[in-house]
Amino acid sequence: MAVRRAPTAEKRYRMDFGFSEEQEMLRKSARDFLAKESPMTYVRQMMEDDRGFTDAQWKKMAELGWMGLILPEQYGGAGLDFVDLVVVLEEMGRVVLPGPFFSTVILGGVALLEGGSPAQKERYLPRLAAGDLRLTLAQLEPNARWDAEGIELEARKVTDGYRLSGTKLFVPDAHVVDLLVVAGRTPGSEGGEGVSLFLVDAQSPGITTTLLKTMDQTRKLCEVVLQDVSVPGDRVLGEPGKGWQLLERIVDRGKVGICAEMCGGAARVLEMSVEYAKVREQ
Template identity: 35%
Template sequence: MDFSYSEEQQLLQNSVSKFIQQDYDFDRRCKIVNSDIGFSQENWQLFAELGWLMVPFKVEDGGLGGFAVDLMVVMEEFGRGLVVEPFLACAVLSGGLIADGASEAQKRELLGLLIEGQLQLAFAFAEPQSRYNLADITTTAVLDGDSYILNGHKAVVLNGGAADKLLVSVRTSGAQQDCDGITLLLVDTNTAGLHRHEYATVDGHRAAEIKFNNVKVPIANRVGGEGTALPVIGKAIDRATLALCAEAVGAMEKIYKKTVEYTKTREQFGVAIGKFQALQHRMVDMFTEYEQARSVLLMAALKMDANKGVAPKAVSAAKSRIGKAARLIGQEAIQLHGGIGVTEELDVGHFFKRLTTVQYIFGSTDFHTLRFAGH
C-alpha cells in the first residue's frame, strides 16, 4: 500500500516545515514563551494567511477538507518545532466543536473569524474531580427566562487566558456523571462573574483555571441541543487527541535524531560515545519506538477519515502506543545527553517536557490502554 502524501499534502508539509526552519528557531520560541500572552499574534496571523487555520475544517465550513491526515501533516511539523501557538486548543478542539455542534448561523459567524485569525477560542471541559471522564461535570447551568445562570469551576483550560470566547460543558440536568444532561454554552470571557487565573504549564504552553459565579449566558449562545452534547464533545476530543499524537510523533523524531547526532560528538575515554555498542542498542530502541508510533498514528488517521471522523478505538490505540514511545524516547534522550539535557539553554529538555505533558493531555497512556481494551 502506498502511504505517500498527495501533492497537496506535500505542499502543505513543505510550507509548515519552511516556516519552522526559517522563522521558528529555538531562541525565537523562547522569546515567544516568555512574552505576556505566551504566543505570537504575528505568527497566528501568518497561520491564517497561509491557510493553515483552514486545515481542520470541511470545505462547506470554509476549510480545506477537514481530513485527519492533513491535520496530521501540520501537527507533525509543529511538533518538530515545539510550536506554542494555540492551533490545537483553538482551531482543532474548539473549532471542531463549533463545526460539529453549532447551528449554521453560529458556524458562519464563528468559523469565519477563527479561520481569519480574528477569534481565539478555548474549550472548558475538565474539572478538578473529573479526571478523564468527560461526563463528570458539576458545573451547572439553570435556565432563568431567556438566559442560563452558570456556576462552577473548570480546570486546566488550554488557551483559556487568551480566549475571546469559551465553549463550556455544563450540566443542565441529571446526576454528576450521567451521560445525558450535558450542554455546550458559548460564553464571552468579559461576562460579569467569570474569573480567570492564567498560568504557564511546564511545557511552555498556557492554561487557565476558570470560575463561574452566577454568570448569565443568553439561551441563543447554546451550541446544539440541550442535554445532548456528550457525543459531540467525545468526537472533538478524539480528533484533538489524534492531532496531539501527531505533534508528539514529530517531536519524537526531532529529539531522537538530535540525540544520535550528539553521541557522535560527545567523547568518553577518548572516543565518541556513539561508538559504544550498549548506547547504540538504546538508540535503536528509540528509532524502533518512533517508527511504531508513526505507524499507529497513520493507522488512526486513516480510520478516522474512513469513518466520518469517528474512530475511538483507533485513537486510543494511538494514544496508548505513542504515550509509551514518548516516555521512552524522552527519557533516553535526557540520559544520553547527560546533565546538559535538562538545562534551559538546550532544546532537548524542552522536547522532553512537552513529550511528558503529552502523555497526560486528553487521557493518560493507562486510560487509553483500558479504553482500547473496553471497545
C-alpha cells in the same frame, strides 16, 4: 512466447499508508515557515511571556490558511481533511510551537464543525479561518475526572437562556481566547444525560481567568471560574442535554492532534540524537 503472470493477491491489495504528494508539499511549506518563524530562541521567549505567542506570527499562519485547513470553503476554509492538519501539527511538534493554535483549530474549531448550528457556523467559522477568532475548550474540573460524571458545572435554565456556575481547570489558552466552549450540566441530571456545551464570551461578566504556572510553558493553562454567568439560549452547541457525545468526539480529535505533535517532536529528537552520535568523540 512469454507468459504474463497475474499479479499476486499481495500486490493487488497492497495499500499505501504514506502521505500524498500534496501532503508532502504542505509539510515542506510548514517546515520552511516554522524553521524561520519559530526558532528555539522564539520558543524560549514565549515560554517567559504570559500570552505565549505574538499577533504577528498568528497573522502569518492565518495568511497561510492554517486556521481554516479543515473548514469548508464556504466559510473561508481550505476544505481539507484531518490528515492534512496532522501533517502541519507534526511540523509544529518538531519546533515545539507555542500559542493557541491547538486550542483554537482543534478543540474550538472541531466543536463548531461537529455541533454548531448553521447560524453559529456562519457567525464564527469565517472569523476563525481569517485568524480573527480564538477559542478553547473548558472541560476538566477540580474533581480531575474525564468521564461524564466529571462535568459538575451547573447550567441552570432561565427565561432568557442559561446561568453557568462552577470552576474549570487546566483550560488551554483561556486567557487569550475570545470564546470558551464550556461543558455544563443541568441540575439533577446524571451521567452523559444533561450535559450541554455552551459558547461563552471569554470576557463575560462573572468570569475570572487565572494563568497557572505549569511545567510546560509552551502550552499555557488556566483556571476559569464562572459565577452566575449569563448565556443566551442560542449559544448551545447541538441539542441541549445531549452534549456528552459531542464532547467525546472533540476530545478524540484532540487526542489525535496531540499525538501528531508528539510524533513530530519525537522525530526531531531522533534526528538530533543521530546527528550528535555522528560527531561525538569518546
